[in-house]
Amino acid sequence: MSESEATDPKVLLGHHLKKLKLPTILAEYDKIARQCAEQGIDHRRYLLRLAELELIERERKMVERRIRAAKFPASKSLDSFDFKALPDLNKVLVLELARCEFVIRRENIIALGPSGTGKTHLAIGLGLAVCQKGMTVGFVTAAGLVNQLAEARDEKRLMRLQTSLAKLQLLIIDELGYVPLSQTGAELLFEVISQRYERGAIIVTSNLAFEDWTSVFGSERLTGALLDRLTHHVHILEMNGDSYRLKQSKARRTKQSG
Numbered sequence: 302m303s304e305s306e307a308t309d310p311k312v313l314l315g316h317h318l319k320k321l322k323l324p325t326i327l328a329e330y331d332k333i334a335r336q337c338a339e340q341g342i343d344h345r346r347y348l349l350r351l352a353e354l355e356l357i358e359r360e361r362k363m364v365e366r367r368i369r370a371a372k373f374p375a376s377k378s379l380d381s382f383d384f385k386a387l388p389d390l391n392k393v394l395v396l397e398l399a400r401c402e403f404v405i406r407r408e409n410i411i412a413l414g415p416s417g418t419g420k421t422h423l424a425i426g427l428g429l430a431v432c433q434k435g436m437t438v439g440f441v442t443a444a445g446l447v448n449q450l451a452e453a454r455d456e457k458r459l460m461r462l463q464t465s466l467a468k469l470q471l472l473i474i475d476e477l478g479y480v481p482l483s484q485t486g487a488e489l490l491f492e493v494i495s496q497r498y499e500r501g502a503i504i505v506t507s508n509l510a511f512e513d514w515t516s517v518f519g520s521e522r523l524t525g526a527l528l529d530r531l532t533h534h535v536h537i538l539e540m541n542g543d544s545y546r547l548k549q550s551k552a553r554r555t556k557q558s559g
């Protein structure tokens with residue numbers, strides 16, 4: 302009798318499955334073995350069930366990791382997005398974009414509209430859908446990104462940050478236009494966008510119409526070059542409407558007083 306046959310298989314199997322990094326099979330093999338015996342399921346199908354469980358669990362964990370790494374500022378999804386609040390928004394286009402093919406095609410999305418119209422909500426919702434497809438996403442505000450870049454440059458790790466940003470399959474830059482950028486800030490942001498050109502997808506949200514972007518970037522030449530790259534393969538989402546926040550608090554007040 303070989304050593305492995307003499308010892309209790311449970312102990313050795315546990316050890317091997319751990320070493321092979323198959324925690325779901327380890328946790329489930331006993332229970333599934335009993336189920337398969339009851340249902341008269343053969344060994345191949347037993348093994349298939351276990352392999353499937355391991356795969357499903359692995360994918361679930363990978364998606365969880367992607368969502369954590371994206372650093373979304375809030376947990377929002379497209380399921381909770383009320384399209385009726387924005388009758389002019391192209392719902393068909395949004396749902397098509399939620400299939401995430403724009404990321405594979407390395408296209409961009411620009412969501413434009415005043416404050417409170419759901420731009421950040423929509424950007425997170427799309428980003429979440431992209432994570433759920435197993436792709437890598439990063440969420441930043443324009444001001445936050447510029448700060449990160451400036452800090453990295455001061456600490457001589459700008460290249461490293463640029464490389465990690467360029468590797469993301471989708472970069473979401475929220476709130477472009479809320480704060481005007483310094484000349485260096487504008488140049489650093491331009492570099493990020495230009496490095497992603499046709500290499501990775503970008504979602505930008507802004508409260509400013511394109512003609513006002515010069516006021517953020519300072520230079521007309523830089524804004525022109527940036528818009529040229531950003532809008533080459535782009536889906537524009539016009540989010541013109543009343544502030545959802547304002548509408549909700551008004552509705553609450555009416556309800557309370559009524």
Ligand code: ADP
Nearest residue numbers: 381382383386416417418419420421422545546
């Ligand atoms: P913006 O980024 O355009 O300023 P937000 O996405 O931050 O707006 O929206 C403000 C708040 O209102 C958020 O809590 C968001 O979830 C909610 N909201 C905005 N628009 C909608 C909508 N159409 N459906 C559901 N919630 C919405």
Ligand code: MG
Nearest residue numbers: 420421475476
């Ligand atoms: Mg916002």
